[in-house]
Amino acid sequence: MSEAREGDKIPVTVLTGYLGAGKTTLLNRILSEPHGKRYAVVVNEFGEIGIDNELVVGADEEVFEMNNGCICCTVRGDLIRIIEGLMRRKGKFDAIIVETTGLADPAPVAQTFFVDEDVQKVARLDAVVTVADARWLAHRLRDAPEAKNQIAFADVIVINKIDLVSPAELREVEARIRAINPYATLHRAQNCDVALADVLERRAFDLDRILDIEPDFLVAEDHDHDHDHGHAHEHHGLKHYHDEDMQSVSIRLDGDVDPAKFMPWINRVTQEQGPNILRCKGIVAMKNDPKRFVFQGVHMMLDGDSQRAWRADEKRESKVVFIGRNLEEEAIRAGFLACAA
């Protein structure tokens, strides 16, 4: 790849934020607005079954899925490979948006744009945009180190779901964010209703500031680190974290689901196991329904509706994913499979 001038480099926005904060909501907003730009979207999910890529609106050909799992390890391979592939189609799109999993530490992702020589020649990190859940962020700052890193690394922070907190709680969340990151631009939002200009083309990623936080950010070290997930490990000089208790349960069901069984079941599971379920989501083929039923939940909060119709060439099957701690995996699995029509 030949080296592009700084102004010609493709801007990359890294979209991060803890599980369920609203990253996909923001991404869909960006993609559905009349911006006149062509975006390539790269998604990376925790969980065996890809669901996020299917929930991204009207962007079928533009969505690239990175292998699931630990993004720090995927980064070296998948992200670089995808970006190099995209560069061969140069002129076909104007910018790249990388949506990381809610469990990802954004540092290694951001690092890719500085440490990998080939990528660095053609792409520039425009900004790290972090979506924060106004309702849950304070809890996650206590129990999830990734959540804190996501705030620390942000250039722009969207404090989302302000409808779920009081003005006093909102001020408290902002104070916590400010204590971790005094530099980022903050936007309050409901359903991530921020102006596109607030999140894209920011030219905001500030290397000097990052070097203050992580003096070793640019140090490319040897690549072998043990894949001992569940422990903080050093990666290119950066310490970063994986949550050892976090698990995901992915279930696939061929054929239709009976809504009369599924609705009470999903409500019961999220009520009973809500504190442990950080996130659930799924695409369900409901009996006698020509449309795909899509549901999502964060803890006990659940919403769902019928979305686009199943295409003729699409297999009617259902897939659901639960992410959390101490999940009663067998019971969840058996419960869902028992909802078959």
Ligand SMILES: Nc1nc2c(ncn2[C@@H]2O[C@H](COP(=O)(O)OP(=O)(O)OP(=O)(O)O)[C@@H](O)[C@H]2O)c(=O)[nH]1
């Ligand atoms: N009440 C409320 N709900 C919201 C708001 N924004 C998003 N949601 C809901 O929160 C849930 C999670 O939103 P997503 O955009 O899927 O979150 P995400 O960060 O992409 O989630 P993961 O991909 O699992 O990490 C969905 O059910 C949204 O409809 C908001 O401002 N207020």
